[in-house]
Amino acid sequence: MKIVVCIKQVPDTEAYIKINSQKTSIEESGIKYIINPYDEFALEEALRIKEKLNNAETAVITLGAPRTQEALRSALALGIEKAVLIPQEDFILDNFSSAFILAKTVERLGYDLILCGKQAIDDDMAQTGGIIASLLNIPFVSLATKIEFIDNSQIKVHREIEGFTEVFKIKLPAVISAQKGLNEPRYASLMGIMQAKKKIISEIKIQDLGINPENLIKTKLTRLEYPSPRSQGKILDGDLKEAAQKLVKFLREEAKII
Amino acid sequence: MDILTLGEIKNQKLTRASLEVLSEAKRLANGKKVINVLIGNNLKDFSALISSYGASEILLIEDPSLGEFNSQSYSEILVNIIKEKKPALFLLPANIHGKEIAALVSAKLEISLISDCTDLKIKDNLLEYIHPIYSGKVIAAYQSLTSFQAAALRPNIFPLIEENPNNQAQIIHLSFIPQDNLKIKLLEVLKPKEETLEISEARIIVSGGRGLKEAENFKLLEELAEVLGAAVGASRLAVDAGWRDHQYQVGQTGKVVSPDLYIACGISGAIQHLVGMSSSKCIIAINKDPEANIFKVANYGIVGDLFEVVPLLTEEFKKILTN
Numbered sequence: 067m068k069i070v071v072c073i074k075q076v077p078d079t080e081a082y083i084k085i086n087s088q089k090t091s092i093e094e095s096g097i098k099y100i101i102n103p104y105d106e107f108a109l110e111e112a113l114r115i116k117e118k119l120n121n122a123e124t125a126v127i128t129l130g131a132p133r134t135q136e137a138l139r140s141a142l143a144l145g146i147e148k149a150v151l152i153p154q155e156d157f158i159l160d161n162f163s164s165a166f167i168l169a170k171t172v173e174r175l176g177y178d179l180i181l182c183g184k185q186a187i188d189d190d191m192a193q194t195g196g197i198i199a200s201l202l203n204i205p206f207v208s209l210a211t212k213i214e215f216i217d218n219s220q221i222k223v224h225r226e227i228e229g230f231t232e233v234f235k236i237k238l239p240a241v242i243s244a245q246k247g248l249n250e251p252r253y254a255s256l257m258g259i260m261q262a263k264k265k266i267i268s269e270i271k272i273q274d275l276g277i278n279p280e281n282l283i284k285t286k287l288t289r290l291e292y293p294s295p296r297s298q299g300k301i302l303d304g305d306l307k308e309a310a311q312k313l314v315k316f317l318r319e320e321a322k323i324i
Numbered sequence: 325m326d327i328l329t330l331g332e333i334k335n336q337k338l339t340r341a342s343l344e345v346l347s348e349a350k351r352l353a354n355g356k357k358v359i360n361v362l363i364g365n366n367l368k369d370f371s372a373l374i375s376s377y378g379a380s381e382i383l384l385i386e387d388p389s390l391g392e393f394n395s396q397s398y399s400e401i402l403v404n405i406i407k408e409k410k411p412a413l414f415l416l417p418a419n420i421h422g423k424e425i426a427a428l429v430s431a432k433l434e435i436s437l438i439s440d441c442t443d444l445k446i447k448d449n450l451l452e453y454i455h456p457i458y459s460g461k462v463i464a465a466y467q468s469l470t471s472f473q474a475a476a477l478r479p480n481i482f483p484l485i486e487e488n489p490n491n492q493a494q495i496i497h498l499s500f501i502p503q504d505n506l507k508i509k510l511l512e513v514l515k516p517k518e519e520t521l522e523i524s525e526a527r528i529i530v531s532g533g534r535g536l537k538e539a540e541n542f543k544l545l546e547e548l549a550e551v552l553g554a555a556v557g558a559s560r561l562a563v564d565a566g567w568r569d570h571q572y573q574v575g576q577t578g579k580v581v582s583p584d585l586y587i588a589c590g591i592s593g594a595i596q597h598l599v600g601m602s603s604s605k606c607i608i609a610i611n612k613d614p615e616a617n618i619f620k621v622a623n624y625g626i627v628g629d630l631f632e633v634v635p636l637l638t639e640e641f642k643k644i645l646t647n
Binding site for chain 1: 520
């Protein structure tokens with residue numbers, strides 16, 4: 067059972083995001099990068115499956131700048147066995163081309179189960195898992211909250227949707243995207259961290275995959291801007307009953323919502 | 325340009341998000357055709373409504389096996405239709421099923437996809453797609469480099485057009501042969517332990533944070549929500565504390581919501597919460613701390629203890645809503 071986890075390094079949720087002067091990208095300086103929080107659930111699930119099945123191998127891959135090595139190193143420290151970095155170099159990639167490169171890499175590594183986060187919290191596109199599945203012609207379930215093995219070739223996946231839980235039966239290989247609730251990610255042990263330092267992160271170059279990413283780009287980012295700030299509202303204090311009455315009146319008569 | 329839209333049926337009803345997609349398609353079509361696809365079982369009752377939202381063609385793909393969602397068969401059907409109809413644009417709702425389908429279909433066709441779009445503009449004869457990134461800390465504009473393109477539209481953002489009961493869409497039944505070697509199958513849909521409204525498409529959300537102090541106190545918010553027909557949301561802190569299930573979490577690692585009304589109770593307004601709800605049309609904040617960040621985005625704020633304010637609000641709303 068080969069499990070491949072696709073991860074992405076993203077700015078910390080608390081990061082202050084500053085747009086560059088060309089309005090084409092964000093300023094990277096001063097930003098703390100973390101493993102995309104949803105990818106942590108994917109990593110944890112890979113480890114749990116490995117611990118449950120006796121024949122599972124785990125690998126983690128990422129596409130990105132040299133700094134993404136840290137993310138791979140953290141995944142190794144958690145117990146993932148193999149890490150592959152695909153250096154992004156100077157290309158500006160979109161979702162399709164990135165997912166295409168990841169799909170080709172996964173193909174090269176071999177796979178039975180591909181795990182990723184439900185979306186990266188930087189571009190919030192939620193496309194990568196689905197595109198990889200589509201390109202590899204295998205099934206896809208997003209936002210998994212439970213994965214159970216039926217046997218070596220089939221799994222059951224739960225996902226929550228509008229308060230209900232859908233339960234799917236899926237033939238492997240498959241792509242599953244992870245959501246909060248799937249598991250409780252572990253922290254790396256000191257031993258894990260020490261061992262990870264000695265492990266080798268292998269590199270696969272985009273060119274070595276026989277890909278010219280420029281031919282794969284489908285979408286162009288044209289401009290970044292800040293959202294328009296909300297105008298300052300009205301603050302009520304003092305008598306609370308009066309305030310509540312005023313508020314209800316406002317919602318009915320001015321905002322016309324109620 | 326012809327526009328293809330996907331309608332979505334839940335509980336034997338066409339979802340509001342589908343009608344929003346149709347409305348936006350009609351606005352963009354500028355005289356060209358809007359073709360709406362419906363996939364499912366027993367679909368004939370929906371045509372009149374779709375027609376009144378201005379569709380020129382309605383394609384119905386009906387089969388008992390399509391009565392339940394199946395990303396593989398749904399996306400294969402759509403890929404075939406798009407190849408045949410060659411629409412310039414494919415639009416669908418950006419909810420869980422919609423985003424899954426959008427990624428699968430666009431990849432198969434190798435076309436551009438913008439997920440969770442909040443605006444579409446025509447600029448220099450090209451479509452410009454607006455999509456918030458970093459959970460809304462930044463707004464990004466995109467253009468497609470492919471002539472066919474797809475976008476999933478965020479629910480609750482695009483206004484509905486006026487219905488036109490006189491519009492007569494052409495209804496076309498497409499044949500469908502069920503596959504017996506599907507790689508994915510929906511086995512069952514488990515009902516929630518208790519009936520609660522989902523937050524991502526709710527018109528009104530009452531949300532609670534640290535100020536609630538413990539799980540049981542969410543009862544106060546539930547009472548207010550019941551009067552308003554609202555869903556109950558929660559901040560990350562409330563979810564991490566185990567007071568609410570994660571599917572009700574609003575914010576960067578939860579859901580991004582845009583209801584007509586968002587009532588934040590005892591939520592201080594950490595950036596990762598604000599980005600999840602600041603596109604709500606109207607925000608009400610209730611917090612003891614007058615300096616709380618949440619007041620910066622609120623249209624109306626009440627400085628006070630939520631344990632006093634929320635019951636007062638419930639009572640006031642009851643008065644006007646039960647009359």
